[in-house]
Amino acid sequence: MFQLVSAVAERKRMGYNVHREILDEGAVDEMAEKSDSKTSLSERVKKSMRCSGPRAKECLLTSVPVVSWLPRYSLKENALGDLISGLSVGIMQLPQGMAYALLAAVPPVFGLYSSFYPVLIYFIFGTSKHISIGTYAVMSVMIGGVIERLAPDSDFSEWDNLTNETIINITNRDAERVKVAAAVTLLSGIFQILLGLVQFGFVVTYLSEPLVRGYTTGAAIHVIVSQLKYTFGINPKRYSGPCSLIYTVLEVCSLLPKTNIGTLVVSIVAIVGLILAKELNSYLSKKLPIPIPVELLGVVIATVVSWQVDLENKYKVDVVGLIPSGLQPPVLPEVSLFSKVIGDAFALAVVGYGIAISLGRIFALKYGYNVDSNQELIALGLSNSVGGIFQCFAVSCSMSRTMVQESTGGKTQVAGALSAVVILFITLWIGYLFEDLPKAVLAAIIFVNLHGMMKQFMDIPALWKSNKVDMLVWVVTFILTVLLNPDLGLAASIGFSMLTVIFRTQLPKYSLLGQIPDTDIYRPLEDYNQVRPVPGILIFRSSATLYFANAEMYQESLGKKSGIDITKILSAKKKLEAKRKRHEAKIAKKAAKKNAVHMEGEPEMEVQKDIAVIEVDAEPDPSLPRAIVLDLSPVNFLDTVGVKTLRRIRGDYGEIGVEVVLACCQTGVVDNLQSGGFFNDKVTKSCVFSTVHDAVLYCQSSRPEIADKETHF
Numbered sequence: 001m002f003q004l005v006s007a008v009a010e011r012k013r014m015g016y017n018v019h020r021e022i023l024d025e026g027a028v029d030e031m032a033e034k035s036d037s038k039t040s041l042s043e044r045v046k047k048s049m050r051c052s053g054p055r056a057k058e059c060l061l062t063s064v065p066v067v068s069w070l071p072r073y074s075l076k077e078n079a080l081g082d083l084i085s086g087l088s089v090g091i092m093q094l095p096q097g098m099a100y101a102l103l104a105a106v107p108p109v110f111g112l113y114s115s116f117y118p119v120l121i122y123f124i125f126g127t128s129k130h131i132s133i134g135t136y137a138v139m140s141v142m143i144g145g146v147i148e149r150l151a152p153d154s155d156f157s158e159w160d161n162l163t164n165e166t167i168i169n170i171t172n173r174d175a176e177r178v179k180v181a182a183a184v185t186l187l188s189g190i191f192q193i194l195l196g197l198v199q200f201g202f203v204v205t206y207l208s209e210p211l212v213r214g215y216t217t218g219a220a221i222h223v224i225v226s227q228l229k230y231t232f233g234i235n236p237k238r239y240s241g242p243c244s245l246i247y248t249v250l251e252v253c254s255l256l257p258k259t260n261i262g263t264l265v266v267s268i269v270a271i272v273g274l275i276l277a278k279e280l281n282s283y284l285s286k287k288l289p290i291p292i293p294v295e296l297l298g299v300v301i302a303t304v305v306s307w308q309v310d311l312e313n314k315y316k317v318d319v320v321g322l323i324p325s326g327l328q329p330p331v332l333p334e335v336s337l338f339s340k341v342i343g344d345a346f347a348l349a350v351v352g353y354g355i356a357i358s359l360g361r362i363f364a365l366k367y368g369y370n371v372d373s374n375q376e377l378i379a380l381g382l383s384n385s386v387g388g389i390f391q392c393f394a395v396s397c398s399m400s401r402t403m404v405q406e407s408t409g410g411k412t413q414v415a416g417a418l419s420a421v422v423i424l425f426i427t428l429w430i431g432y433l434f435e436d437l438p439k440a441v442l443a444a445i446i447f448v449n450l451h452g453m454m455k456q457f458m459d460i461p462a463l464w465k466s467n468k469v470d471m472l473v474w475v476v477t478f479i480l481t482v483l484l485n486p487d488l489g490l491a492a493s494i495g496f497s498m499l500t501v502i503f504r505t506q507l508p509k510y511s512l513l514g515q516i517p518d519t520d521i522y523r524p525l526e527d528y529n530q531v532r533p534v535p536g537i538l539i540f541r542s543s544a545t546l547y548f549a550n551a552e553m554y555q556e557s558l559g560k561k562s563g564i565d566i567t568k569i570l571s572a573k574k575k576l577e578a579k580r581k582r583h584e585a586k587i588a589k590k591a592a593k594k595n596a597v598h599m600e601g602e603p604e605m606e607v608q609k610d611i612a613v614i615e616v617d618a619e620p621d622p623s624l625p626r627a628i629v630l631d632l633s634p635v636n637f638l639d640t641v642g643v644k645t646l647r648r649i650r651g652d653y654g655e656i657g658v659e660v661v662l663a664c665c666q667t668g669v670v671d672n673l674q675s676g677g678f679f680n681d682k683v684t685k686s687c688v689f690s691t692v693h694d695a696v697l698y699c700q701s702s703r704p705e706i707a708d709k710e711t712h713f
Contacts, residue, residue: 022694022701025670026685062375066124066413073412081409086418088290088408089132089401093423095295096135096398096449098320098434099442102230103140103223104393105147106181107174108442109323111135112427114392116327118383119420123413125379127372128360132401132416133383135393137446137453138219139352141226142486143393146184146344149240150337151176178391183337186388187345192353192381201373207354210463211497213456214474215490216355218481220453221245223446228252230443231267233260233318242484262315263440266302270444274298278448290408295445302441303434311438318439323431330389347487352384352396353377359397363406400449469504473497508544510557513631513692520693522631537699538562539692541631548641555645564624566652573656624658627699631692633664643676650683662688663695 023031061068093115101111115134122133156173157166195203225248229236236251277294285291311317338345357376364371384394405415463471476496481489511524514531522539523531540558544550559566630646638646650660665673665688673679673688689695 022698023690024686024694024698025665025688025690028690029685062372063378064124065127065372065375069412073414078411078414081411082414083418084290085405085408085410085415087422088293089405089410089415090419090422091293091296092401092404093134093419094426095299095442095445096401097423098299098437099445100135100137100140101393102439102442103137103144103226103446104181105144106177106393108320109427109431110178110181110391110393112423112431113328113390114387114395116420116423116427117390117392118387118395119416119423121383121386122379123417123420125375125382126413127370127375127379128356128364129367129369129412130363130402130406130410131356131359131397132405132419133356133380133397134395134401134419136352136355136396136398137223137450138216138355138486139348139394139396141219141223142344142348142351143181143184144226145222145240145485145487146341147177147180148238150180150340152238179334180337180341181393182331182388182391183333184341184345184348185384185392185394186333187338187341188348188352188394189381189384189386189388191346191349192377192384194381195349195353196374196377196381199374201357201377203350203353206494206497207350207358208470208473208497209358210459210470210474211477211493212354212358213459214477215351215481215486215493217453217456218478218489219486220450221482222486223450225249225252227443227446230318230439231264231447232256233263233316233440234258240485242488244485245482260316262311262317263438266311266317266438267440267444270298270302270438270441271447274444274448285407291404295449298441298445299434299437303437306438307436312436320435320437320439320442323435325428325432327427328391331391333388344487347490348394349381349384351486351490352394353380356380356397359399359402363402399452469500473500502549505544505547506550506553508542508550508634510554510561511541511543512561513539513541515696520691522692522696534696534700536626537629537696538625538627539629539631539696541634543634545635545637546632546642546645547637547639551641551645555649558628558649562625562628564653564656564658566656569656570652624656627659627661628653629692629695629699630660630662631664632662632666632669635669636666638669638672638676640676643673643678646673647678647683650687659699660687661695661698663692664690 021027028034094112097111097115098108099111101108101114104111119133126133151173153168153173156169156176158169159165160167195201222245225245228234229252232252232255234252234255236248236255239247239251274294277292277297281288281292281294306312306317306319309315312319353376357371357373360371360376380396384392387393387395405419459474460471463474473493473496477489477493480492480496483489484492511526512533513522514525514528514533515522516528516531524541525531525533538561540561542550542554542557546554630649635642646662653660670685670688679685689698
């Protein structure tokens with residue numbers, strides 16, 4: 001260790017000496033032989049359409065990843081871990097699938113279907129080895145909002161002649177709700193497939209981590225509120241639209257006196273029992289080969305107790321009810337519903353993909369493999385599209401199941417396929433055993449599983465210390481999601497996040513740079529004590545790119561930092577020039593009159609000498625810098641306004657004798673300058689330099705006392 005530290009210290013003490021000419025951008029292009037050849041759009045299209053044997057094989061392996069890795073699957077290394085992991089995740093899928101089906105406002109059995117078909121499709125087309133695809137709370141509550149809007153209870157109310165009161169036709173309502181869920185799921189899958197085909201995987205970059213965490217926390221609040229009716233055994237009216245959560249909470253509070261005591265007791269016992277069991281699970285995690293299936297045990301115990309005590313008839317506790325055995329035949333969703341759910345489907349597509357790719361990248365980085373963002377879009381899209389045809393609701397990746405899949409030894413998506421087999425076994429043969437399961441227990445499972453999302457509130461103090469703008473994005477996203485519902489909240493949150501980026505580019509930090517003595521390194525003068533300004537040369541830098549939104553501010557900041565009021569100086573110069581021209585015209589007029597008198601034969605008179613003439617100084621003002629270097633290293637593109645701004649700055653300051661040169665331009669920026677008309681016969685690439693030091697030395701060499709254009713540093 002000591003030798004390593006000594007080697008690093010020795011390396012830091014090593015110096016270097018470079019001896020070369022000052023290089024402007026034109027010289028660099030010539031020396032490096034810049035290529036001007038660019039592939040046209042038609043050529044790129046032709047190249048992408050060419051087909052060959054190796055290209056077809058590569059396309060197959062990329063589009064269907066299971067073909068590439070399954071033949072090389074190692075039974076010795078992976079089989080046992082994947083088997084244990086698959087069984088563990090499959091056991092978790094049972095209670096979670098049924099519970100999240102309640103969130104989606106469809107019968108619980110459809111949560112089991114959603115834990116089967118999409119998982120198998122992702123096994124074939126997915127690229128992540130560790131994430132667990134299936135039902136997810138945030139996606140379920142979003143679908144529930146769509147279903148409650150398009151198929152509310154009020155649309156299925158009927159008059160019962162036996163009881164002389166209005167009742168809800170549960171059968172017709174559930175059938176219609178399944179149709180809506182299938183339609184929005186299929187459409188969201190189509191969106192994901194299309195986005196993947198056009199290589200639109202980068203869309204997830206607009207979902208920053210603070211935005212995703214704030215959004216999921218806000219959606220968790222919606223999840224909790226939606227399950228309160230099962231906890232208290234009440235039937236509140238379901239609201240939709242902005243502020244619907246607040247109205248729902250008020251409705252629940254007004255119905256609290258009608259709470260079903262039996263249901264409340266079941267809820268409290270289930271929540272306390274699950275929390276204690278999970279804490280015990282965490283305490284024994286290092287001693288147990290696999291975690292205790294807490295949710296499954298809770299479901300089994302609650303079902304047995306409900307069956308023995310007859311909670312449904314004696315205490316009016318709402319239970320799951322009929323769970324049909326077998327699988328549903330494929331049915332194409334009603335196309336007429338697509339126009340009503342198109343916005344919700346797109347939101348589901350973006351949210352589901354954002355959560356899945358975020359978790360996928362975390363585990364890919366941990367275990368050293370790559371996740372193809374575009375292929376993930378296609379895989380999720382196919383999972384949802386096929387799932388929609390088989391009457392599933394939209395799925396994504398669950399953090400809790402993924403952690404179990406990884407911690408129990410799962411190494412490939414074979415674990416996911418095995419979990420689907422477990423669900424298939426339950427659905428075909430033993431699903432009916434859970435018909436007496438109280439819905440309050442499923443709500444309790446949801447509450448307990450949301451504790452991880454509730455811990456995300458601790459992000460606020462952490463972000464306050466690290467980045468206040470990210471904290472603002474988190475808080476605003478949370479508030480918008482709670483107030484506007486998950487669908488509108490997501491769109492508004494992305495818009496706000498983009499605004500913060502725009503504001504940051506509009507309010508960059510402007511600095512004057514100085515040189516660290518005896519080096520070619522330049523740093524902001526206000527940030528370093530030993531940095532010294534270069535005599536006669538002003539070095540100016542902005543921390544953001546230069547474009548239409550901040551171009552005017554760039555000019556103003558340059559004037560403030562340099563202390564040069566360029567508008568005032570140019571105005572004074574123009575007035576002085578106009579006065580000089582008027583005076584010259586007056587003298588010329590007098591001379592013309594004298595010449596006219598002389599022509600008429602009058603005695604020649606000597607022209608008056610020593611007439612005062614106003615002249616503009618050829619020498620620049622000594623209080624002004626000799627040159628200004630614009631460091632454009634943070635600039636990654638220039639629009640037409642940015643190019644015009646640089647051209648105006650160079651022209652205006654040039655009129656008062658201050659030369660303006662550019663430094664550290666990226667190749668794309670130089671191309672923008674070229675296409676924007678910055679260069680002409682008088683302005684060439686000789687005013688653009690690769691480094692700030694080259695630009696400084698060039699400006700210094702323009703002094704008469706410096707003749708050598710070579711430098712040593």
